Amino acid sequence: MVVRKRALHPWPTPPIFPLSKKAFIDLLKACKWMPHLHQIHAQLFSHGLHCNIDVLHKLIAAADLPYADKVFSGVHRPTLVIYNLLIKARARSANWRSALNLFDELLAAGLWPDNYTYPFVFKAVGKLKDSHLGERIHGFAFKAGALYDCYVCNSALDMYGELGELQYARKVFDEIPQKDLVSWNVLISAFVKCRRFDEAVAAYERMKMESNELPDEATVVTTLSACTALQSLDLGREIHSYVAARLGLTPRIENSLLDMYAKCGCLDVARRIFDSIVEKNVICWTSMVSAYASRGRLDEARALFEKSLVTGRDRVLWTAMINGYVQFNQVEEAMELFRRMQIDGVEPDKYTLVALLTGCAQLGALEQGKWVHAYLSENRIPVDAVVGTALIEMYAKCGCVEMSLQIFRRLSNKDTAAWTSVICAMAMNGSALEALELFSEMMQAGVRPDEITFVGVLTACTHGGMLDEGRRHFASMTEVFNVEPKVEHYGCLIDLLGRAGMLEEAERLISRVREKDREFVAPLYGSLLSACRSYENVEMGERIARRMAEIMSGDGGGDTLLAGIYAGARRWDDAWWVRRKMAGRRFSKLPGCSAVHLNPVS
Incomplete structure (x- = not known):
């Protein structure tokens, strides 16, 4: 019995007459399968066209990346088109570093990049988060005159968005000669990526006023994510009306609207959108379940x-x-x-x-x-930075500080969250010196602290009674790291100053804080009033209590502490008078409580 081997895929019989260059180019344009490409490439050798530059361009464009690299390695003098094709292919395969290496090789060969080179180079730089290199290549493109092309400008804009360099992103955007819809979309997206949601919404409003471009699906989806973050229900509804009237619903827009309404608390509207979606995907199911769950409606979730x-x-x-x-x-x-x-x-x-x-x-x-x-x-x-941080916090809050430290030391890549977790773990459990030593290690490792890191550092200083260290770290927040102190940071420092008896300095510190937000300032005065009670400073206590009464009208917290100050100074009549005033206004102090976890599920 004769067994015939089946061909990989039907392929025309080789022609009797030689194929022309144009015929091979047409074959390469139509080729969608790598085994066919191999056959065409073999025929190129037999026809003497394997070195023809036009044919090589089409061959590399049609090939997958490994095969394109092999062809490229055999080209004696690669052209700019070949370099562009390879840079594009490597960027699309997320081989960012090798794409940039090809760019360097292109320059070394004496070739001049064009408008097809820069977009994928900018993409690679953004993904590698290399700000210095991005600025250098941007300058090179500017000198070459490539930034007159809107496509190149949009790519540079997107790169700066990826890098988080919004000041440069704005500058690039403002200098684009003819802004198209993509330019506006990339700008809005850059703000959203950097969590500058107010500026994303402002860019959307500016687009409506300054441009004739109408928002498309990308504009709507990105702007809705900013509305969700800002809880900007009015703008979200406005966009919804625009979609219904002009654009039409798509699965992406439906999911974005559902998520926006759900996270803004409009669960009934979100549910109507959810029920109207014909083909529900996991995104809309997750959004609706999360919406019910986050509002405590767990049975419905x-x-x-x-x-x-x-x-x-x-x-x-x-x-x-x-x-x-x-x-x-x-x-x-x-x-x-x-x-x-x-x-x-x-x-x-x-x-x-x-x-x-x-x-x-x-x-x-x-x-x-x-x-x-x-x-x-x-x-x-794998216990990466995300899982490691959760383990560190879990063991720390359960009192197993040594285990938290062990897990932290085993992490190969320690990000800001991991460092912050272990610093807060040490501070929370009274290991002040260890917490500050870890913060020094963090600085030596070149990891930038955030506002939560400084809560841990200042807490450690408070627990350890390290006044000078606390002052220094608090000052470094704005002077070195450009981190704006919040109520938690002020509270830690005022607590530290109060424990050290530096009541006047604590009062001056509060006076520098804007008193527009009573919820911000009142806890600071409360902390200082507690210190006045500890040091029996009646005069300052009376002054602070009056300020608290002005800020927190109808709240008896200041009076409760003031009564304690009078009692500590044996001014019984004043203490009785304050308590009587509180009783007349029916103030009551909430009792403290503790929680004990019983019967753990094994």
Whole structure:
């Protein structure tokens, strides 16, 4: 029996007469399958066209990246078109560094980049977060006159958005000669990426006033994400009306509108949009479940979660439901759902486990936290910065500081959140010196602290009674790191000054704070009033209590502390008078309470 070997794919019989260059170019343009490309390339050699530059351009354009690199390695003098094709291919394959290496090679060969070179080079620079290189290549493009091309300008704008260099992004945008819709979209997107949501909305409003361009799907989706972050329901409704009248609903727009209404608290509107979606994807299911869960409507969230079984649930939806339980301290329900997730064969990701660890930390549920940690180890889930930070916080809030430190030391890549977690863990558990030593290590590692890091540092200074260190770190927030102090930072420093008896300095510090927001200033005065009680400074206590009364009208917190100050100074009549005044206004002090976690679920 003769067995015939089946060809990989039908292919025309080779022609009797030689093919022309144009015929090969047409074949390469139409080629969609690599085995066919190999055959065409072989025929090029037999026809003597393998070195023809026009044919090479089409061959490299049609090839996948590995094959294109092989062809490129055999080209004696690559042209600018060939370099552009390879830079584009490498950028699209996320080979950012090799794309930039080709750019350097192009320059070294004496070739001059054109408008097709820069967009993908800018893309690579943005992804590599190399600001210095970005500015250098931008300057090179400017000198070459390439920035007169809108496509190049938009690419430079997008690069600065990726780099977080918004001052340069604005400058590039303002200098674009003819702004198109993409220019506006990239600017709005840059602001959203950098969480400058107010400026994203301002750019959208500016686009409506200054441009004839009409918002498209990209404009709407990006601006709606800014509305969601700002809870700007009015603008969200305005965009919804525009979509209904001019643009029409698409799956992306439906998901964005649903998410916006849900996170702005309009659950009924969000549910109507959800019910109107014909083909529901995991994004809209997750948005609706998360919306109910975040508002404490866990029964409705769970009912919708169970209903999603019809369309199939993935780990994102499971995690959203688990997060809802954790948010409202129902850790047992979260753990039960996690076990069911395993039974259903849905593999959790790190975000699912981070949610569980967060719940364990909130309740001080050490045994459950250890179980999650063991699950990570048994299933060989890498402990990266995100998971490591959750473990550090869980063990710290359960009082296992040494374990927090061990986990931190094992992390290969420590980001700001990881450093902040371990510093706060040490500070929270009274290890002030260790916390400050870790902060010094963080500075030596070149990791930039954020506002939460400084809460931990200042807390450590307060617990350790390190006044000079506290002053220095507080000053460095604005002078060195450009971090604006918030009420927590002022509270830590005023507490530190109060404990050290530096009451006048604490009062001067509060006077520098704007008193527009009473919720900001009142806790600071409360902390200082407590210090006045400790040092029996009646005169300052009376003055601070009056200011608190002006700011927090109808609140008896200042009077409660003032009565204590009078009692400490044995001014019984004054103390009685203040308490009588409080009784007349029916003030009552809320009793303290503690929580103990019993019967952990194993």
